[in-house]
Amino acid sequence: MTSEPRRRAGARAWVITAALVVAPILVQAGAATKTQEEAVKRLLQNYQKAIETKDLSLFRSVKPSLSGEEERRLRKAFDSTRTHEVSITLEGLECQEGQCLARLTRRDTLDGSIVSSFPQTLRIAPGPEGFVIDEIGR
Amino acid sequence: MMRRRVLTLALATLAALPAASFAQTPKLAHLLPTLFGPQGLIVDSSRPLPDGSTHSAHFNNAFHSRFTQFNAALASQISALPLPAPSSGFTYTMDPTLGVFTRSTQSFGPIMVERAETVGKGKVAAGFAVQRFSFDAIEGIDLGELPAVFTHDDAAPGGRADVVTTSSDVQASITQQTAFVTYGLGERFDASLAVPFVIADLSVTSTATVQRLGTGSDTLVHYYDSGSGGVGNTREYARSGRASGLGDVTLRVKGQAARWGGGHGLAFAVDVRMPTGDEENLLGAGAWGVRPFGAMSFGLGRFSPHVNLGYQWNGESLLAGNVVTGESQDLADELAYAVGADLAAGSRLTLCVDLVGRYVIDSSRIAESTFVGLDAAATRFSDIRFDEGSYNQSSLALGFKANPAGRLLLVFNVLLKLDDHGLRDSVTPLLALDYTF
Numbered sequence: 027m028t029s030e031p032r033r034r035a036g037a038r039a040w041v042i043t044a045a046l047v048v049a050p051i052l053v054q055a056g057a058a059t060k061t062q063e064e065a066v067k068r069l070l071q072n073y074q075k076a077i078e079t080k081d082l083s084l085f086r087s088v089k090p091s092l093s094g095e096e097e098r099r100l101r102k103a104f105d106s107t108r109t110h111e112v113s114i115t116l117e118g119l120e121c122q123e124g125q126c127l128a129r130l131t132r133r134d135t136l137d138g139s140i141v142s143s144f145p146q147t148l149r150i151a152p153g154p155e156g157f158v159i160d161e162i163g164r
Numbered sequence: 165m166m167r168r169r170v171l172t173l174a175l176a177t178l179a180a181l182p183a184a185s186f187a188q189t190p191k192l193a194h195l196l197p198t199l200f201g202p203q204g205l206i207v208d209s210s211r212p213l214p215d216g217s218t219h220s221a222h223f224n225n226a227f228h229s230r231f232t233q234f235n236a237a238l239a240s241q242i243s244a245l246p247l248p249a250p251s252s253g254f255t256y257t258m259d260p261t262l263g264v265f266t267r268s269t270q271s272f273g274p275i276m277v278e279r280a281e282t283v284g285k286g287k288v289a290a291g292f293a294v295q296r297f298s299f300d301a302i303e304g305i306d307l308g309e310l311p312a313v314f315t316h317d318d319a320a321p322g323g324r325a326d327v328v329t330t331s332s333d334v335q336a337s338i339t340q341q342t343a344f345v346t347y348g349l350g351e352r353f354d355a356s357l358a359v360p361f362v363i364a365d366l367s368v369t370s371t372a373t374v375q376r377l378g379t380g381s382d383t384l385v386h387y388y389d390s391g392s393g394g395v396g397n398t399r400e401y402a403r404s405g406r407a408s409g410l411g412d413v414t415l416r417v418k419g420q421a422a423r424w425g426g427g428h429g430l431a432f433a434v435d436v437r438m439p440t441g442d443e444e445n446l447l448g449a450g451a452w453g454v455r456p457f458g459a460m461s462f463g464l465g466r467f468s469p470h471v472n473l474g475y476q477w478n479g480e481s482l483l484a485g486n487v488v489t490g491e492s493q494d495l496a497d498e499l500a501y502a503v504g505a506d507l508a509a510g511s512r513l514t515l516c517v518d519l520v521g522r523y524v525i526d527s528s529r530i531a532e533s534t535f536v537g538l539d540a541a542a543t544r545f546s547d548i549r550f551d552e553g554s555y556n557q558s559s560l561a562l563g564f565k566a567n568p569a570g571r572l573l574l575v576f577n578v579l580l581k582l583d584d585h586g587l588r589d590s591v592t593p594l595l596a597l598d599y600t601f
Contacts, residue, residue, distance in 0.1 A: 073263075077263070077264055096261065096262060099259055099262060099264075099266070100259075100262055100264060102266055103259060103262070103264040103265060103266040104264070106265075106266045106267035106270065107256075107265060107266075107267065108511065110264070110265065132263070134265065136256055136265055137254065137570070137571065138570045138571065144258070146263055161261075162260070162261055162262060162263050163260065163261075164260045
């Protein structure tokens with residue numbers, strides 16, 4: 027084999043290798059898979075239930091990174107309202123390398139009265155038993 | 165949809181309030197200055213003057229010419245009628261890192277005083293309050309027995325030493341029904357409108373008695389016709405009236421300047437009082453008023469202390485001048501202050517206590533005095549004199565806010581006077597309903 031065909035074969039191999047590495051990433055950066063979407067929806071249901079039922083342990087299971095200070099604020103929030111109903115609409119979900127970014131619209135009802143709807147962004151990461159919330163933002 | 169319905173309801177309520185005032189003539193502010201008739205206090209006489217002309221004795225007193233100052237005192241009081249704080253008892257703060265809400269304070273807030281919390285962007289709080297002032301004293305002088313001594317024209321020893329003493333019973337009350345609405349223009353900025361409907365009642369009964377310090381037993385020099393041509397010593401003058409209508413509308417804008425710790429905050433606000441009430445019927449102060457003030461409040465668990473401090477500029481009002489001559493003068497400015505606290509006694513009950521005060525600057529004042537007759541015995545009678553000066557007027561506000569259901573608050577408050585300065589009501593009750601949508 028001459029050096030020219032060898033060079034071409036080498037270049038092809040690099041292109042194929044690069045395609046094999048990049049293609050899954052490009053696929054993952056787009057819309058989430060059906061499985062991921064279902065897992066995220068289950069997580070959101072638990073997040074909603076944790077707030078509505080004021081269940082601290084359930085909240086900790088959906089957001090294991092809860093700090094001591096956050097836990098104190100959470101207890102205070104749970105104590106300060108009589109009822110808290112949450113309505114979550116998943117507006118968009120992007121997943122990449124197993125991590126997802128969920129864009130939500132929340133419409134909450136506090137003590138029987140509706141609070142203006144507001145956006146929320148959740149950074150979701152894989153946990154030992156499925157997805158968990160890594161970070162909550164607006 | 166709900167908010168549009170609320171705004172429609174609020175506007176309909178405001179529109180339903182009568183725009184015009186209704187009163188029997190004469191207008192209420194003219195009752196006292198013209199109590200004894202357009203010419204003042206005149207008694208009958210059957211004795212001719214030394215030059216032979218008929219004698220119709222005219223008696224003067226600052227009471228008649230200057231008792232428009234009662235109107236000024238009333239106007240000053242109207243300009244400072246405390247409004248229930250038109251802000252929501254329910255305020256929440258979102259914790260963005262958890263996605264949960266916390267009540268900003270556990271209490272429903274003060275009643276007569278502002279706190280630093282705002283209602284929140286897009287939120288509406290509306291309410292209706294009724295409070296009744298039944299004034300019973302001015303500068304500590306019982307309005308039921310207001311004394312005055314009228315001296316003869318060009319008073320001098322002899323016949324002109326005669327005086328007419330009066331004891332007047334003034335009954336003045338103001339019932340204020342206020343519709344108020346607050347809208348959250350931003351998370352930390354809201355605007356409120358308070359529209360009062362006022363009912364003013366004023367009645368004056370004055371018993372005038374001829375005191376013959378100079379003429380002695382000669383009853384024909386100065387007397388009152390007994391009605392059947394006989395000679396009498398006394399005459400009763402009485403006038404009364406009622407007026408109702410739109411009072412002075414107040415617009416308030418409030419912005420929270422700082423928030424720290426667990427529910428501490430500082431807000432600045434300005435009240436603009438518009439002279440929409442008919443001052444000649446004592447429904448309004450008759451002057452524009454602007455009151456910038458600061459409100460600082462602290463959230464210490466169930467206990468929330470607060471302090472308000474402001475200054476009220478007042479414009480010119482007919483009531484501060486002379487309603488009879490149509491002369492307007494500056495209505496006294498004042499420094500307004502309040503300090504107190506509210507305590508969440510449970511999840512549905514908040515108890516409130518406040519010291520509410522105003523330092524009125526360079527205002528008309530009335531004081532008790534003793535008149536000394538020009539007769540040989542120097543007979544003394546109770547009298548009043550008119551001054552100008554500043555005074556402090558403070559009241560204790562005690563009340564509660566109860567939450568029977570949802571976001572409805574039932575509010576009850578009593579204002580108890582702590583001093584006798586100015587025109588005072590011993591106990592002023594207030595009942596209000598407040599709802600946050």
